[in-house]
Amino acid sequence: DAKTTQPTSMDCAEGRAANLPCNHSTISGNEYVYWYRQIHSQGPQYIIHGLKNNETNEMASLIITEDRKSSTLILPHATLRDTAVYYCILRDSGGSNYKLTFGKGTLLTVNP
Amino acid sequence: NAGVMQNPRHLVRRRGQEARLRCSPMKGHSHVYWYRQLPEEGLKFMVYLQKENIIDESGMPKERFSAEFPKEGPSILRIQQVVRGDSAAYFCASSPVGSNEQYFGPGTRLTVT
Numbered sequence: 001d002a003k004t005t006q007p008t009s010m011d012c013a014e015g016r017a018a019n020l021p022c023n024h025s026t027i028s029g030n031e032y033v034y035w036y037r038q039i040h041s042q043g044p045q046y047i048i049h050g051l052k053n054n055e056t057n058e059m060a061s062l063i064i065t066e067d068r069k070s071s072t073l074i075l076p077h078a079t080l081r082d083t084a085v086y087y088c089i090l091r092d093s094g095g096s097n098y099k100l101t102f103g104k105g106t107l108l109t110v111n112p
Numbered sequence: 113n114a115g116v117m118q119n120p121r122h123l124v125r126r127r128g129q130e131a132r133l134r135c136s137p138m139k140g141h142s143h144v145y146w147y148r149q150l151p152e153e154g155l156k157f158m159v160y161l162q163k164e165n166i167i168d169e170s171g172m173p174k175e176r177f178s179a180e181f182p183k184e185g186p187s188i189l190r191i192q193q194v195v196r197g198d199s200a201a202y203f204c205a206s207s208p209v210g211s212n213e214q215y216f217g218p219g220t221r222l223t224v225t
Binding site: 041043046098099103 | 152
């Protein structure tokens with residue numbers, strides 16, 4: 001069962017903000033929203049995570065709606081090196097939260 | 113601090129041969145996870161190991177696949193009698209004690225001919 005839904009692909013111009021949406025309408029109260037990305041031929045790279053509040057770090061910002069049924073990852077100034085598959089993952093706070101479940105993600109292509 | 117290391121990066125095996133994939137976790141990390149990524153798919157959890165212990169192998173096929181993480185040396189994912197359907201990218205991740213934050217290696221791409 002797919003717990004998150006993401007668009008298959010998106011394009012963004014270099015230097016502009018990339019906004020990647022994720023729907024998770026069946027999220028439970030103890031599930032965090034995690035974002036990873038996978039650049040071609042590399043392993044996944046952690047980006048950011050959050051529970052309820054919006055989060056920001058040096059890579060990106062994460063906006064979670066008040067009802068927590070959707071979120072948006074924002075790359076404020078996309079560069080060509082941000083071209084990758086972006087995965088939105090739900091991860092609970094329980095004992096088996098080490099199992100990361102990756103869907104097909106969104107292929108973000110940053111164009112010059 | 114070197115990241116997670118995997119070798120070989122590319123491995124070609126004929127059907128019926130054995131494949132051994134190695135993973136050296138980050139320094140100070142004692143938890144290792146293996147994931148498999150089939151073509152055009154997302155990563156799927158296979159197994160979680162701590163030093164000398166298999167914690168969860170629920171994602172591993174029941175036959176031909178095994179994993180270990182000895183007291184000394186890298187973690188090994190072993191696939192016996194490989195078949196074409198085993199062709200995939202195999203990723204290892206590690207985490208330190210007390211944390212589930214996983215740091216991934218570059219993967220091993222197995223091709224079975």
